[in-house]
Amino acid sequence: MEAYIRGIGNISPQHSWGNVILAEDIVSYEGNRLNCIEPDYKEYIKPIQRRRMGRILKMGVSAAGKCLRDAGVDMPDAIIMGTGLGMQGDTEKFLKAILDNDEKFLTPTSFIQSTHNTVGAHIAVMLKCNKYNFTYVNDNLSFEGALLDSMIRLSDDPSEKILLAGIDEMTDSYFCITKNAGFWKEDISDNLGLLKHAGPGSIAGEGASFFIVTGETHPDNYARFAGIDTFYKPESDKEIDDFIIAFLAKRSLSLDDIDLIITGINGDSRWDSGYFRLQDTLFNGKPLAYYKHLCGEYYTSSSFASWLAAGILKTQSCPETILLNNNEVNKPIRNILIYNYLRNTNHALILLSVC
């Protein structure tokens, strides 16, 4: 069960529109919230369509358009999305209108755009794509669900070209509520120095990472998703270790075959200890990396990590800013393991390999 990445379209707080991250383009932010660098939407969305779209919808439609162009695909065989919050902005707008107007004067636009599957549905309408269309909403495993579904479909029919995505936005209201819940650091001055700011909380982020995946090999493929698995609330360190070892063994690999491990370290001292334990034990001696200082914490951030890994495998070059330790990244870089969890509840492993 494999999924080759044929095309990419990525909008993130970094200059990711060019598909491969460059060390000199890394963007530094002040404060505890990272917002996406949005492209010029005019190239991808007509004004008459754009005027009614919320911010995340514009991001999704543009990233999808870029991804399809990059892959040379006009019509995908399936659209499979993952999102933790869906159209959060329009949902808030609609709910606010209900409260402000005492349940009267409700307009349709924000209502019809307030469902989680709006982005996937809108892309389908624009493309006139009547094929399989599914949106997974499952906290920080939303992208993982979409990826697993894509890989299962490709195991049945490797010729399919599937539009796969992870997408979430950070709105002012959601940021404020989660800030009050202690999700974000209060005193951080620089996202690139995330790990220097010890203590609870992370930095908020958002992004829209789109991939065209297929079961067919091609010289233009970036990399391939070689495995995905998840586990829930592990009760012991041994359970985590055993799961990681078994995940690799199922794919006839061991940790010796992994050239880089990208972890979901997010600077929150309450939860990061799980990653640091692995650094000193199971992952000892391996080059470790992290990515949430670049994109922030959000439910589908593993799609950003997947984009990052695909770029590293394609270019055989790893930006130093993501490296956690001094262990050398051996070339050629063949296999990258992404290990991400949120508040020690939903854990996920994604394996990306060179084509």
Added chain:
Amino acid sequence: MEELIQKLKEEIIEVLNLEEMEPGDIDPDAPLFGEGLGLDSIDALELIVLLEKNYGIKIEDPKDGRKIFFTLRTMAEYITEHQK
């Protein structure tokens, strides 16, 4: 009347999020739907809500909307006639 038309232009731009238009771009005598501004059925619902919310005018029969929302001027005339 001209003052109301100007006000409506600004309200329509805001409500329908016509982000690339200025009030001066809207011809008060051009059709709002189809060939003119190119509005659609969702916009019609937005305009019905605008009339009720901003001017206290409730359109009981949606079929009347075709006449009321034909142009910006017909809309302004309807408001002038029916506003309490």
